[in-house]
Amino acid sequence: MKNAIEIKGIKKKYKDFTLGEIHAEIPCGFATALIGANGAGKTTLIDVLCGVTGKTSGEAVYFGELTEIDSDTLRNKIGYCSSANFFPMDWTLKIIANSMELGFDNFDRTKFAELCRRFKLDEPTAKKQKKLIKLSDGNKMRTYLAAVLARDTELLVLDEPGSSLDPLARDLLCDLFREYLSERDGERSILFSTHNIADMENATDYAIFMANGQVIEQGFVEDLKEKYILVHGDSENADKAKPFMLSCTVNKTSFEGIAFAENADMLRAFDTATEVPTLQQLSVGILRKAEEDGE
Amino acid sequence: MENNKSTLTFSQALKLYTGNSIQKFVLKSVPVTFLAYMATLVCFHILLGLENGIAAAHKEITESLISDMFMMMDCTIGIAIIMTLTFEKRLPGGKFFRTTKGGFDTYKKMRAALSIAIITLVVLYISAVYIVNAVGIFPLSNGFGSCVSTAIFLILAVGINNFAYMIKNDVARSLTNLFVFFVFGIIGILSAEVVDGSLGIFHLIMAIMTVGVVPISHKLMLENYRKNRWDN
Numbered sequence: 001m002k003n004a005i006e007i008k009g010i011k012k013k014y015k016d017f018t019l020g021e022i023h024a025e026i027p028c029g030f031a032t033a034l035i036g037a038n039g040a041g042k043t044t045l046i047d048v049l050c051g052v053t054g055k056t057s058g059e060a061v062y063f064g065e066l067t068e069i070d071s072d073t074l075r076n077k078i079g080y081c082s083s084a085n086f087f088p089m090d091w092t093l094k095i096i097a098n099s100m101e102l103g104f105d106n107f108d109r110t111k112f113a114e115l116c117r118r119f120k121l122d123e124p125t126a127k128k129q130k131k132l133i134k135l136s137d138g139n140k141m142r143t144y145l146a147a148v149l150a151r152d153t154e155l156l157v158l159d160e161p162g163s164s165l166d167p168l169a170r171d172l173l174c175d176l177f178r179e180y181l182s183e184r185d186g187e188r189s190i191l192f193s194t195h196n197i198a199d200m201e202n203a204t205d206y207a208i209f210m211a212n213g214q215v216i217e218q219g220f221v222e223d224l225k226e227k228y229i230l231v232h233g234d235s236e237n238a239d240k241a242k243p244f245m246l247s248c249t250v251n252k253t254s255f256e257g258i259a260f261a262e263n264a265d266m267l268r269a270f271d272t273a274t275e276v277p278t279l280q281q282l283s284v285g286i287l288r289k290a291e292e293d294g295e
Numbered sequence: 296m297e298n299n300k301s302t303l304t305f306s307q308a309l310k311l312y313t314g315n316s317i318q319k320f321v322l323k324s325v326p327v328t329f330l331a332y333m334a335t336l337v338c339f340h341i342l343l344g345l346e347n348g349i350a351a352a353h354k355e356i357t358e359s360l361i362s363d364m365f366m367m368m369d370c371t372i373g374i375a376i377i378m379t380l381t382f383e384k385r386l387p388g389g390k391f392f393r394t395t396k397g398g399f400d401t402y403k404k405m406r407a408a409l410s411i412a413i414i415t416l417v418v419l420y421i422s423a424v425y426i427v428n429a430v431g432i433f434p435l436s437n438g439f440g441s442c443v444s445t446a447i448f449l450i451l452a453v454g455i456n457n458f459a460y461m462i463k464n465d466v467a468r469s470l471t472n473l474f475v476f477f478v479f480g481i482i483g484i485l486s487a488e489v490v491d492g493s494l495g496i497f498h499l500i501m502a503i504m505t506v507g508v509v510p511i512s513h514k515l516m517l518e519n520y521r522k523n524r525w526d527n
Binding site for chain 1: 299303307308310311312313314384386387388390391393394395397398399454486509526527
């Protein structure tokens with residue numbers, strides 16, 4: 001399978017945090033979610049991949065051949081958007097459009113205006129325009145997304161695009177992801193980070209889980225749902241089931257957690273029920289296990 | 296690392312970063328700085344005039360270095376406002392700018408455009424102040440000499456302040472900028488006063504030094520910025 005990005009041992013050292021070495025693949029033609037708790041290293045990895053931050057070591061191969069992120073060829077192919085303050089706060093939609101047009105070869109003003117309408121923002125050509133600082137966090141993020149989606153790119157890299165959006169806007173974002181991918185089937189890809197996958201689950205094909213600066217699990221969502229199972233049962237059986245589970249939450253009457261699918265038969269013997277986990281349940285289970293291991 | 300050449304002009308690079316071209320930048324900053332100068336002098340006339348009358352106030356202001364000082368101070372504030380523009384990664388827009396075409400080369404062009412805008416601001420503003428002086432509205436104590444000397448020293452201060460860009464702390468850098476501008480500005484005015492406005496060899500040497508210091512410090516500032524802040 002072709003990869004949009006192949007990450008080969010990327011490492012970034014800060015005084016108080018080290019990312020990596022990261023080895024991961026972002027498959028071409030799909031939406032990949034980078035899932036992890038706050039401080040897991042998602043933003044650092046995205047910044048390194050987009051050339052916003054320099055790396056200490058390692059390499060990333062883009063579209064199977066390109067390695068130099070500081071080249072205009074790659075800059076034009078990648079649509080990057082940070083989680084907050086992507087543009088100066090005194091900018092308006094008109095200034096954003098002017099700047100995007102100068103900054104990239106593939107910015108489409110007409111598409112930007114159309115996306116502004118879809119995101120229920122003002123017209124970018126309107127005479128009286130609000131500065132970004134006067135917009136709510138949600139509308140700021142809508143503006144950033146409209147700007148980045150108005151470019152004809154091959155890869156979208158979005159840092160926490162859904163975190164400040166309301167449910168309707170998140171739903172629209174999922175639709176836009178699908179439209180973006182289907183416009184050039186198999187040629188375009190999306191990488192987005194999130195610490196709350198529940199609202200973006202429908203838009204996720206591939207998942208990369210991160211904790212403490214490391215990738216701890218990755219794969220297609222369908223494969224992960226076969227690899228892991230959701231287990232629940234009465235609390236009296238929790239102690240017996242725990243050794244066969246990856247992570248487990250116990251309350252007064254019941255317990256629930258994630259286990260490898262290969263342990264399903266064993267777990268059923270303890271009077272437990274198993275089912276296919278959602279991506280959200282998988283995330284909680286896998287990240288909790290990483291947190292416990294890290295303590 | 297590949298050295299990516301920016302295809303943008305200086306003015307386009309400035310527009311990408313600030314939303315304004317060089318022309319628009321100058322058109323906005325020169326009138327504002329000039330009006331600030333005029334307003335300061337008018338206010339001073341009113342304040343001094345309340346006690347002794349406007350004519351006496353006017354005499355006091357024009358016979359002392361007050362107009363010259365205000366010319367320098369208002370210009371300093373105008374330049375300092377432009378020089379506080381920073382595009383750090385952690386600030387709004389910082390990450391966006393790092394992903395635009397041309398990368399650091401575009402940043403370099405934007406910085407060059409800002410320097411051009413600042414020097415144009417100094418020249419045009421001081422020319423306007425000179426005209427006001429020449430027509431006798433607000434005469435300067437050392438006239439043309441005061442204007443040229445102040446312009447030379449303020450532009451030299453721009454060059455010296457490029458070194459201050461190596462200071463990472465924002466507050467410390469801004470204070471250093473202001474301090475350097477005021478010290479150099481005052482030297483500019485006093486050096487014109489010492490020679491009664493007849494500029495000589497000292498000012499010629501300073502002008503030549505300015506021509507050398509500004510581009511050299513600009514280049515060093517960019518090298519340091521790339522190494523310590525752009526690539527990090």
